[in-house]
Each structure stands twice: as C-alpha cells, then as structure tokens.
Amino acid sequence: xxxxxxxxxxxxxxxxxxxxxxxxxxxxxxxxxxxxxxxxxxxxxxxxxxxxxxxxxxxxxxxxxxxxxxxxxxxxxxxxxxxxxxxxxxxxxxxxxxxxxxxxxxxxxxxxxxxxxxxxxxxxxxxxxxxxxxxxxxxxxxxxxxxxxxxxxxxxxxxxxxxxxxxxxxxxxxxxxxxxxxxxxxxxxxxxxxxxxxxxxxxxxxxxxxxxxxxxxxxxxxxxxxxxxxxxxxxxxxxxxxxxxxxxxxx
Numbered sequence: 181x182x183x184x185x186x187x188x189x190x191x192x193x194x195x196x197x198x199x200x201x202x203x204x205x206x207x208x209x210x211x212x213x214x215x216x217x218x219x220x221x222x223x224x225x226x227x228x229x230x231x232x233x234x235x236x237x238x239x240x241x242x243x244x245x246x247x248x249x250x251x252x253x254x255x256x257x258x259x260x261x262x263x264x265x266x267x268x269x270x271x272x273x274x275x276x277x278x279x280x281x282x283x284x285x286x287x288x289x290x291x292x293x294x295x296x297x298x299x300x301x302x303x304x305x306x307x308x309x310x311x312x313x314x315x316x317x318x319x320x321x322x323x324x325x326x327x328x329x330x331x332x333x334x335x336x337x338x339x340x341x342x343x344x345x346x347x348x349x350x351x352x353x354x355x356x357x358x359x360x361x362x363x364x365x366x367x368x369x370x371x372x373x374x375x376x377x378x379x380x381x382x383x384x385x386x387x388x389x390x391x392x393x394x395x396x397x398x399x400x401x402x403x404x405x406x407x408x409x410x411x412x413x414x415x416x417x418x419x420x421x422x423x424x425x426x427x428x429x430x431x
Contacts, residue, residue, distance in 0.1 A: 181431075185214070185284070188423075210251060214245050219240075244271075245273050256274070257275075260272055272285050283320060283322045286324055297350060308354070315362060319404060325380075328354075329394045364402075379393070379424055380396050381393040
C-alpha cells in the first residue's frame with residue numbers, strides 16, 4: 181500500500197503547478213495533505229478514483245488538512261484529540277482503515293522567537309497520548325508536516341539553527357520522547373545515516389537550488405509494523421510548494 185504526504189502550502193496554488201499530474205504519476209492509494217489553506221469546495225481537485233476528506237481551519241486561508249483515498253476507510257474523525265484548544269485550525273484527520281489507523285497532521289509552528297513554543301509543547305504531549313491510545317487498539321501510521329528536524333543530520337545547517345523554531349531542544353526532545361514510546365521514523369529506519377535528504381526549503385537565498393533544507397515531513401509508524409516498510413522516500417524532484425512530498429510503502 182502506498183502513501184504520500186505533502187505540505188502543499190495552499191492547495192489552490194499547488195493545483196496550478198502540476199499537483200494533479202504529480203499525484204497521478206505517483207499512483208498512491210492514500211494522499212495526505214497539509215496546509216491546504218482552503219475550504220472544501222473552493223477548488224475542484226480532479227483526481228479520479230479518490231474520495232476526499234477535508235478538515236479546514238476556522239480562519240480563512242490558513243492551515244488545514246485533507247486526505248484523498250482510493251481505499252474506503254471504516255471511520256473518519258476530525259480533531260481526533262477532542263481537546264478544545266486543538267480544534268480550530270484544521271490540523272488533524274484520523275482514519276480507521278481496519279488493519280491500522282492513519283493520522284494526518286499539520287503540527288503547529290513554534291514561530292520566530294519560539295513565541296508559540298508553550299502551545300507547541302501542549303500539542304506534542306496531547307498528541308503523543310492520543311497516538312499511544314490508538315496504538316493500544318491497532319497499529320498507527322502517523323504522517324505530515326511535523327515542523328521539527330529531529331537530529332543534526334536532518335538539516336543542512338544545524339549549528340546556525342540550534343534553538344530556532346523547528347530545531348529547538350524542546351521540539352527535538354518531544355520527537356525523541358514519541359519515538360521512545362513505540363514508534364519508528366520510517367525514513368531513518370531504512371536510511372539511518374543518509375545525509376542531504378530534505379523535504380522543506382526556504383524560498384529565500386536559493387535554498388532549494390542549493391539543497392539547504394530541512395527534513396520536517398515524516399511517516400512515523402508503530403514499531404510492530406516497521407518490518408512491513410518496503411520503501412520510505414523523499415521526492416525533491418516534485419515541485420509546487422516549498423515542501424516536497426514524502427512517500428511510504430508498506431506490505
């Protein structure tokens with residue numbers, strides 16, 4: 181089964197940059213999107229054979245998630261943590277596919293100066309508890325723009341960015357904590373030492389051209405299904421956003 185996750189940085193804009201042809205070529209069973217910045221119905225997404233599910237932010241043109249799937253889920257839950265503080269920005273869609281849960285997430289950014297770090301820490305603790313509860317029932321595939329480069333190997337300039345949003349000790353520590361609770365970073369499982377593999381680049385300073393990027397988009401799976409990972413990849417040759425898609429295949 182093939183999954184794609186992509187922060188499209190505005191789905192309507194990405195549609196004008198080859199989104200549909202890229203997704204058709206990738207031929208995924210499930211496509212998870214973050215930062216769609218739109219309401220359902222504001223744009224037509226002509227992906228044949230897929231059913232679409234949206235969770236849009238209350239604030240127009242902000243955040244939001246969506247899932248396009250060719251496999252019928254048993255249930256779909258938006259804002260699955262059922263916590264009021266996390267229920268306004270469209271940051272989560274959970275699907276029960278019978279054999280596993282899929283959780284598509286757009287993690288809150290800690291912001292410049294770590295102005296939103298306290299909220300980010302609350303989010304991380306609540307999400308970890310939520311994922312652990314799901315994992316008690318059946319395996320979990322957790323994906324999305326998680327807004328953290330976990331290790332120094334996951335960004336081009338770790339020393340210069342130490343303490344910045346996405347590479348603060350606090351955010352990295354929460355990722356370590358999650359992975360210690362029975363979850364596996366699928367890309368690092370297959371590529372433990374590989375460098376120069378990034379999923380996000382600033383629009384400034386020719387960052388993408390120079391591959392001065394960050395790996396902040398993930399597929400994280402329950403430990404007990406990590407042996408079913410066939411492929412975990414990053415697809416930098418696909419354009420349309422400041423992020424590129426990431427891919428997971430499981431058997």
